Amino acid sequence: MSVPDTHATHGPVPPAAANRALTEAEVGLVRHMLGNGNADAQQYLGQLDLLEVTPWRCGCGCSSIDFQVRGRPPAPAGVHILGDVVFGTGDDLAGIFIFSSQSMLSGIEVVGLTGAAPSFLPSPDMLRPWSDAAGTGTG
Ligand SMILES: [Zn+2]
Secondary structure, three states: OOOOOOOOOOOOOOOHHHOEEOOHHHHHHHHHHHHOOOOOOHHHHHHHHHEEEOOOOOOOOOOOEEEEEOOOOOOOOOOEEEEEEEEOOHHHOEEEEEEEEOOEEEEEEEEEOOOOOOOOOOOHHHOEOHHHOOOOOOO
C-alpha cells in the first residue's frame, strides 16, 4: 500500500523500558479489531495481556502506535494485516488497520483517505467495513 512520505510505518526501535501500558480505549480497540478481523486475527487476543505501546510516534502527527509483547524482542519489520476497517466520513474518512510481524502483534496504523491521517484513535463503534467506506459502491 502507498503511504505518504511523512507517514512512516516504522521508526527506530526504542528501549523496552520506555514502553507504556495500553489505555482502556486502546485495549477495547485492539480487542474489537482482532475479534472482527481476518481468520487468523483471533489467535492474537492471547497477546493482549502482555502488550505494551512503544514510545515511537509517527512523524506526521497521526495516532498510529507500535506494540511490543512484554518479554519478547520488538516485532521485526514487516506488516501482516490482521484487520482493516474505516472510520469517519467525508474529509475525515480514514483507514485503520492492526498488524502483526512474525506472529507478534506489532501495531495499529491509521491512514487518512481524503486528508491527513487522524490524530486520534477511533472507538470500536466508529469502525465500519471498507465496503462502507465512501458510499460510492466501488468497494
Ligand atoms: Zn502518520
